[in-house]
Each structure stands twice: as structure tokens, then as C-alpha cells.
Amino acid sequence: MVNRSKEFYADFALVIVALIWGVTFLPMALALKTNGVFVLLFWRFLIAFILMSLISLKFVKKIDLNSVKYGLIVGVFLFGGFALQTFALKFTFSSTVAFITGLxxxxxxxxxxxxxxxxxxLYSYVGAILATIGLYILCDGEFGFGWGEFLSLLCAFAYAFEIVLAGYFVKKCEIFTMVATEFLIVCLLSLACAVAFDGRVLPVFDREFIVAVGITATFATVFAFFVQNLAQRYTTPVKTVLILTLEPVGAGVIGYYFGGEILTSWQIFGAIIILVGILVSEIGSYFVQNLRGQR
Structure with missing residues (x-):
């Protein structure tokens, strides 16, 4: 049986992760004005891999081959999510991409x-449906179906597999090696795509690049992905993905207060529905556990 206090702390840690990822949207958007997506991803995950490897040296005495294998598998799906989402943005509205990815x-x-x-x-289904409705409203309800929507749908599947497999593998291997391998795979695949699609690997070393890569490599990658994988030892994939829907909420708040972006009352209502969906799932799990404990 899952320790309820550990599950609570794991869920709270995932809230922090979602908010951190939301914060990165604005600096990444600014950096993309002078650098290609895959160039940014390459440097972000290269630095993250180096940092994670240095951290691992303190805790890992022997490399576990299963951890490497699991990290490779999860890394491929993680990169697939990033790449598919990037190409989807070339064919449709960013809000549409955000909504479909949120599925x-x-x-x-x-x-x-x-x-x-x-x-x-049942409470997980209810929470998931509410969160999806909230995402749709938050993204202003723009929806059609073309190449952009199709790629976004594939992106959502890639992220779903990443979350489910990470939650399964992390309970069967050494977490530091698995996460470091995950970063290395995304780094190498980003390098190949940077050469193929951006035509360069060296970035434009402006202030926006330094801020974006500095924040995303440390907080949004090393810290956030490690915490996500660790938290998934103590909570379920369903609750994980529900809590991570807070990411666009965090992005909207940061964009509103620091990026001069406008949030309509309708979008704020969507954000509230997402929060309600998360609360339904969270409270529902504790309610069921308490009922079991009283039997």
C-alpha cells in the first residue's frame, strides 16, 4: 500500500514541477527569436546531462544497464514529444497545439x-475530463484538424507514453542513471535535428539564450525531470498527468504579469476548471484510501 504522506509530498512536488515548466515558456519564447528550437534543446539537454552526470558520480557506484535501457526508451518518447510539438507549431495556432497536447x-x-x-x-476520469475542458477553454477553444493538429495528437501520445513508462521504470531501476541517460538521448537526437533542420549547432549567445538555457537546463530539466521521476515512485501516472496540467496555467500567469500577455476572463475560468479537476483527483484518492482504512 502506498504511504499516504509520501504520496502527498510527491503530488506537491509535481505541482512545483508544473509551475517551473510554466515559468520557462516566456524566456524560451524570447530565445526562439534568435535561435532555432533544436539548437536550444541541444544546449539545454547537453548542459543538463553534464550536470546530472556530475551529480550521479556522488550517488552511483556502478552503472546499471537496465537503468540505461529504460532511460533510452523514455528519452526517445520525450524527444518525440518535443519534436512533434515543434513541427506542429509550423502548421497551426499555438493555442491549438497546447490544447491537443493537453489531451x-x-x-x-x-x-x-x-x-x-x-x-x-471514477474520480480520476472525472478529474481528467474537467482538466481537458479547462485546457480547451484556457487555449481559447481554437480547434480544427490538419497537419498541425495531427502532429499535436502524436505529440500527446508521445508524452503520455513518456509519463506512463517513466512511472513504471523508475520503480525498477537506479534513478540517477536513468535520468542522465534520458537527457543524453534527447541531447543527441536534438543535435541531429539541429544540423538537419536549423543548419547549425552553435547558438547566438545573446542575453535571451543565456537566460533561457540557464533556467531550463538547471531548474526545468535537471531539477524538474529528476523530481518528476522520483515523485512517480509514490504516485500514479494518472495523478501525475493531471497535476502537470498546471503547466499552461503557470505559463499564463507568468505571461500576464511579466510578458504583457492578456488573459481573458474566459481563460481564467478555464484555469480554475483545471484546478478543480486536479482537486477532484487528489481528494478522491484520499477519500477512497480513508474508506479502505476504516474497513
Missing amino acids: VVIFVPFLVFVMFKTKIR
């Missing part, structure tokens, strides 16, 4: 059921 909150429960035959509670 990961619906895909994860079904993947968990299909892959591991894990029963999904």
Missing part, C-alpha cells in the same frame, strides 16, 4: 489500463 490527460488513464491492466477510479 495527454485523457490518454494516460487508458494507456495505464491497456499496458498494465490497472483499474482506473
Whole structure:
């Protein structure tokens, strides 16, 4: 049985991760004005890999080959999510991409059921549906279906597999090696795409690049992905993906206060629905656990 206090702290840690990822949207958007997406991803994950490897030296005495294998698999899906989302932005509105990518909150429960035959509670479905409705409203309800939408759908599946597999593998291996390998795979694949699509690897070393890579490599990659993987030892993939829907909420708040972006009352309402969906899932899990404890 999962320790309830550990699950609570894991869920709270995931809230922090989601908010950190939300904060990175604005500096990344500014850096993209002078640098290609894959150039930024390459340097972000290269620095993250180096930092994670240095940290691992303190805790890892022997490299576990299973951890390397699991990190490789998860890294491929993580990169797939980044790459597909990037190309989707070339064909449709960013809000549409954000909404369809957010459908990961619906895909994860079904993947968990299909892959591991894990029963999904009703409150998880309710929370997922509310979060999806909230994402749709937050993204201003722009939706059609073309290449951009199709790529966004594939992106959502890639992220869903990453979350489900990370939650499964992290309980079976050494976490430092797995996460470092994950970063290395994304770094190498980003390098190949930077050469193929951006035509360069060296960045424009302006202030925006330094700030964006500095923040994303340390806080949004080394810290956030390590905490996400660690937290998934104590909570479920369904709750993980629900909590991570806070990312666009955090991005909207930062964009509003620091980037001069405008949030309509309708979008704020969408953000509130996302929060309600997360609370339904969170409170529901504790309610069910307490009922079990009273039997």
C-alpha cells in the first residue's frame, strides 16, 4: 500500500514541477527569436546531462544497464514529444497545439489500463475530463484538424507514453542513471535535428539564450525531470498527468504579469476548471484510501 504522506509530498512536488515548466515558456519564447528550437534543446539537454552526470558520480557506484535501457526508451518518447510539438507549431495556432497536447490527460488513464491492466477510479476520469475542458477553454477553444493538429495528437501520445513508462521504470531501476541517460538521448537526437533542420549547432549567445538555457537546463530539466521521476515512485501516472496540467496555467500567469500577455476572463475560468479537476483527483484518492482504512 502506498504511504499516504509520501504520496502527498510527491503530488506537491509535481505541482512545483508544473509551475517551473510554466515559468520557462516566456524566456524560451524570447530565445526562439534568435535561435532555432533544436539548437536550444541541444544546449539545454547537453548542459543538463553534464550536470546530472556530475551529480550521479556522488550517488552511483556502478552503472546499471537496465537503468540505461529504460532511460533510452523514455528519452526517445520525450524527444518525440518535443519534436512533434515543434513541427506542429509550423502548421497551426499555438493555442491549438497546447490544447491537443493537453489531451495527454485523457490518454494516460487508458494507456495505464491497456499496458498494465490497472483499474482506473471514477474520480480520476472525472478529474481528467474537467482538466481537458479547462485546457480547451484556457487555449481559447481554437480547434480544427490538419497537419498541425495531427502532429499535436502524436505529440500527446508521445508524452503520455513518456509519463506512463517513466512511472513504471523508475520503480525498477537506479534513478540517477536513468535520468542522465534520458537527457543524453534527447541531447543527441536534438543535435541531429539541429544540423538537419536549423543548419547549425552553435547558438547566438545573446542575453535571451543565456537566460533561457540557464533556467531550463538547471531548474526545468535537471531539477524538474529528476523530481518528476522520483515523485512517480509514490504516485500514479494518472495523478501525475493531471497535476502537470498546471503547466499552461503557470505559463499564463507568468505571461500576464511579466510578458504583457492578456488573459481573458474566459481563460481564467478555464484555469480554475483545471484546478478543480486536479482537486477532484487528489481528494478522491484520499477519500477512497480513508474508506479502505476504516474497513
